[in-house]
Amino acid sequence: MKHWLEESIFYEIYPQSFYDSNDDGIGDIQGIVEKLDYIKSLGCNALWLNPCYMSPFGDAGYDVADYCQVAPRYGTNGDLEHLFGEAHKREMHVILDFVPGHTSTEHPWFRESCKAEPNPYWGRYIWSDSIWVDVADYEGISGSLRGLYPRNGSVAVNFFSNQPALNYGFANPTEPWQSTIDSPEALGTRQAMKDAMRFWLAKGCDGFRVDMAGSLIKNDYGSVETIKLWQDMRAFFDREYPDAVLISEWGEPDKSLMGGFHMDFLLHYGPSHYMDLFRCEHPFFGREGKGDAFSFVETYQKNYQLTNKKGMICIPSGNHDMERIRKYLDCEELKIAYAFLLSMPGVPFLYYGDEIGMRHLELPSVEGGYDRTGARTPMQWDNGKNYGFSKAAGEMLYTAQDMSEDAPVVSGQMAEPDSLWHEIQKLAVIRRKYPALCASGDIEFVYCEKEKYPLVYLRSDADNKILVALNPGGEDVSCACPYEMEKVIYTLGGEIKIEKGVLYIPGECAAFVSVL
Numbered sequence: 001m002k003h004w005l006e007e008s009i010f011y012e013i014y015p016q017s018f019y020d021s022n023d024d025g026i027g028d029i030q031g032i033v034e035k036l037d038y039i040k041s042l043g044c045n046a047l048w049l050n051p052c053y054m055s056p057f058g059d060a061g062y063d064v065a066d067y068c069q070v071a072p073r074y075g076t077n078g079d080l081e082h083l084f085g086e087a088h089k090r091e092m093h094v095i096l097d098f099v100p101g102h103t104s105t106e107h108p109w110f111r112e113s114c115k116a117e118p119n120p121y122w123g124r125y126i127w128s129d130s131i132w133v134d135v136a137d138y139e140g141i142s143g144s145l146r147g148l149y150p151r152n153g154s155v156a157v158n159f160f161s162n163q164p165a166l167n168y169g170f171a172n173p174t175e176p177w178q179s180t181i182d183s184p185e186a187l188g189t190r191q192a193m194k195d196a197m198r199f200w201l202a203k204g205c206d207g208f209r210v211d212m213a214g215s216l217i218k219n220d221y222g223s224v225e226t227i228k229l230w231q232d233m234r235a236f237f238d239r240e241y242p243d244a245v246l247i248s249e250w251g252e253p254d255k256s257l258m259g260g261f262h263m264d265f266l267l268h269y270g271p272s273h274y275m276d277l278f279r280c281e282h283p284f285f286g287r288e289g290k291g292d293a294f295s296f297v298e299t300y301q302k303n304y305q306l307t308n309k310k311g312m313i314c315i316p317s318g319n320h321d322m323e324r325i326r327k328y329l330d331c332e333e334l335k336i337a338y339a340f341l342l343s344m345p346g347v348p349f350l351y352y353g354d355e356i357g358m359r360h361l362e363l364p365s366v367e368g369g370y371d372r373t374g375a376r377t378p379m380q381w382d383n384g385k386n387y388g389f390s391k392a393a394g395e396m397l398y399t400a401q402d403m404s405e406d407a408p409v410v411s412g413q414m415a416e417p418d419s420l421w422h423e424i425q426k427l428a429v430i431r432r433k434y435p436a437l438c439a440s441g442d443i444e445f446v447y448c449e450k451e452k453y454p455l456v457y458l459r460s461d462a463d464n465k466i467l468v469a470l471n472p473g474g475e476d477v478s479c480a481c482p483y484e485m486e487k488v489i490y491t492l493g494g495e496i497k498i499e500k501g502v503l504y505i506p507g508e509c510a511a512f513v514s515v516l
Contacts, residue, residue: 003243003262004046004093004206004243005245005262005263005312005347005439006435006438006439006440007045007431007432007438007439008045008046008093008347008439009043009044009045009046009342009347009348009350009428009431010044010046010047010048010095010347010348010349010350011039011042011044011046011047011048011349011350011352012047012048012050012316012319012320012349012350012351012352013032013047013048013049013050013352014027014050014320014352014376015027015028015029015032015049015050015052015061015074016060016367016376016398017352017376017377017378017379017389017398017399018031018032018035018352018378018379019031019032019034019035019379019381019389019390020378020389020390020391020392021034023390023391023392024073024390024392024396025390025392025393025396025397025398026073026074026398027074027378027379027389027390027398028073028074028075028079029052029070029074029075029079029080029082029083030075030079032047032049032083033079033082033083033086036086036087036090036092037090038410039092040090040092041425042350042355042421042424042425042428043424043425043427043428043429044092044350044428045090045091045092045093046092046093046094046095046206046347047087047092047093047094047095048095048096048097048209048247048349049094049095049096049097050097050320051064051096051097051099052070052071052074052080052096052097053065053066053067053068053069053070053071054066054069054070054071054072055071055104056104056105056106056162057071057367057368058104058160058162058163058367058368059159059160059162059163059367059368060320060366060367060368060369060376061097061367062097062099062159062163062211062368063102063103063104063105063106063160063162063163063368064099064103064104064107065103065104065106065107065108066107066108067196067199068196068199068200077203080200080203081203081204084203084204084205084206085204088204093206093207094204094205094206095205095206095207095208095209095245095247096200096205096207096208096209097208097209097211098193098196098197098208098209098210098211099211099212100166100193100210100211100213100216101158101165101166101211101212101215101216102157102158102159102163102164102165102166103163103164103166104162104163105145105162105163105164109121109124109125109192110124110125110164112124113125113127113151113155114149114150114151114155115150115151116150116151116152122185123167123179123183123184123185123186123188124166124167124185124188124189124192125155125156125164125165125166125167126141126155126156126164126165126166126167126178126179126218127151127153127154127155127156127177128153128154128155128175128177129152129153129176129177130152130153131146131147131152131153131154133153133154133175133177134146134154135154135155135156136154136156138156138170138178138218138219139218139219139220139221140165140215140217140218140219140220141156141157141158141165141218142157142158142159143156143157143161144156144157145157145161145164153177156218158212158215159212160368165218166189166216167179167185167186167189168181168186168189168190168216168217168218168229169181169182169183169185169186169217169218169225170217170218170219170220171217171218171219171220171221171224171225171226172219172220172221173219174219178218178219181217181225181229190229190232190233193233194233194236197236198240198241201240201241201244205244206243206244206245207237207244207245207246207247207262208244208245208246208247209247209248209249209265210246210247210248210249210261211249212249213230213248213249213250213256213259213261214226214248214250214251214252214255214256216229217229223252223255223259226255226259227255227258227259228259229259230246230248230256230259230260230261231258231259231260233246233260234246234259234260234261235260237260245262245263246260246261246262247261247262247263247264247265247314248261248263248264248265249265249267250264250265251264251265251266251267251269251270251271251272252264252270252271252303253303253306253307253312253313254303254306254307257307257310257312258307262312263312263313263314263346263347264312264313264314265314265316265349266313266314266315266316268321268322271299272296272299272300272303273295273296273298273299274296274315276291276292276293276295276296277291277293277296277337277340278317278318278325278328278329278337279322279323279325279327279328280328283328283329284296284455284472285329285333285334285336285337285340285472286328286329286333286472286473287332287333287472287473287474287507287508288473288474289453289472289473289474289475289507290451291472291473292450292451293448293455294448294449294450294451297445297448297455300313301445304345304443310440312345312346312347312439312440313345313346314346314347314348314349315340315341315344315346315348315349316341316348316349316350316351317337317338317341317348317349317350317351317354318351318354318375319349319351319375320351320372320375320376321372321375322372322375323360323371323372323374323375324351324353324354324358324359324360324374324375325337325351325354326354326357326358326359326360327359327360330357331357331408331419331420332508333472333508334354334357334420335420335423335492335510336470336471336472336492336493336508336509336510337472338420338423338424338427339427339468339470339490339492339510339512340455340468340470340510342424342427342428342430342431342437343427343431343437343459343466343468343512344443345439345440345441345442345443345459346439347439348431350424351375352379353377353379353380355413355420355421355424356380356408356409356410356413356419356420356421357408357420358377358379358380358402358408359402359404359407359408360374360375361373361374361377361399361400361401361402362374363377363399363400366398366399373399376398376399377398377399377400377401377402378390378397378398378399378401379410380401380402380407380408380409380410381409381410381411382409382410382411382412383409383411383412386401387401387407387409388409388410388411389401423492426490427490430489430490430512434459434464434466434489435461435463435464436459436460436461436463436464436465436466437459437466437512441459441460441461442458442459442460442461443457443458443459444457444458444460445457445458446458446467446479446481446482446483447479447480447481447503452477453471453472453473453475453477454469454470454471454473454477454479454503454505455469455470455471456468456469456470456479456481456503458483458515464514465483465514465515465516466489466512466513466514466515467481467483467485467511467512467513467514467515468510468511468512469496469503469505469509469510469511469512469513470509470510471505471506471507471508471509471510472508473507473508474507474508475507476504476505476506476507477504477505477507478502478503478504478505479502479503480501480502480503481498481501481502481503482501483498483515483516484498484515484516485497485498485513485514485515485516486513486514486515486516487513487514488511488512488513488514489512489513489514490510490511490512491509491510491511491512492509492510492511493506493507493508493509493510494506494507494508494509495511496509496511496513498513498515
């Protein structure tokens, strides 16, 4: 029996900004429930929710104060359990964002660890044994807090200063205060994370996207011990919740999939060349035709081989941590970009609002968003008050909205047959119709050369061979192609042909073709 991931298309929801059901200016869980049918109608059958746990929101919820309690502004634990149930009724799945690397400074564990006298939580975080000894110069630690608490020591932080690092041990401890990976302190932290995940899995959660998954064990060059840690976590999943999934924010599929993750994200930083495709001065999917997909494909193929052709590498349209894709590509260019995203192996992830081409805004920082804030604006549902996001006064909204006269809205795009929204919907149907285009179908790159177009690859399974030909550039192009056309499955922007071993494809065109 195939896993539910095989035909999944995920929709990422930033809860603060999706839909406000109680008119307080903040999106909430009931708002998500009310929009489930919309999400399914688009073609997405799985949700990823950014953190909705109790938090002081110094980093938009990535500073957790209680892993097992929904933040009141979003609703209750019962509301989240209700969301799981309503999604399952619609044959949809829901994964939560999980933040195992750090908590907020308001978490009860951290408050206990700050006390001068030893207690059961003294080893839950990474503390030095003296205030005069800093912890910031070790691999995997971004900084420290010193002189703020009764405890005689400095404490490591993972990202912002309000995010103290949890203690999973050091792979190569060099100081007395550094725990080993099998110490009671490190194993206690690991067990606490299993307990938190078990809490939500038992309520119907279908798995987790794991924040900063490769960062847990410090001084772990090559991630050897971190891989072992996640293998242990995966074994826990397989024993107790075998259908649940683990998806990593790691950016190195060869490591994360070895660690037991079902999938790994390609990130906007690191070695993947993801940015070359969508977010750079000359993106490959721009019609100017000055982009280059070669380094991306070269790196992708390397990782694909290292992961034994599992294909579980996620290529998202965007997420809460990067600029909106619409900043670099217009809606017509985005149609070809989505033909790519929805025909690659692994599982596609669409960031809320990307399906209508919501723009990136330049805004003051909200909840630690800084330059990311402009990608976290409230969803634009219609042309009513606050674009249908909320009935609250405008100044109460999570962030400002796009006030352009041509700001895209869901209702407008759903009413327009040739819109980006409908193109994504069409592509989602085609993807599921042909298993070769789904998560584990094989991929072979037929044509990709430096600074040249088109990009051509073959997706296949036991029953079908589907050639995907993409020419985002404005000029007609051709390339060698060893296949014969059987049937055109999908085309956008023109007709392709294959004659005497040469594929011809017009400018700004995408096509899926069954081949012999």
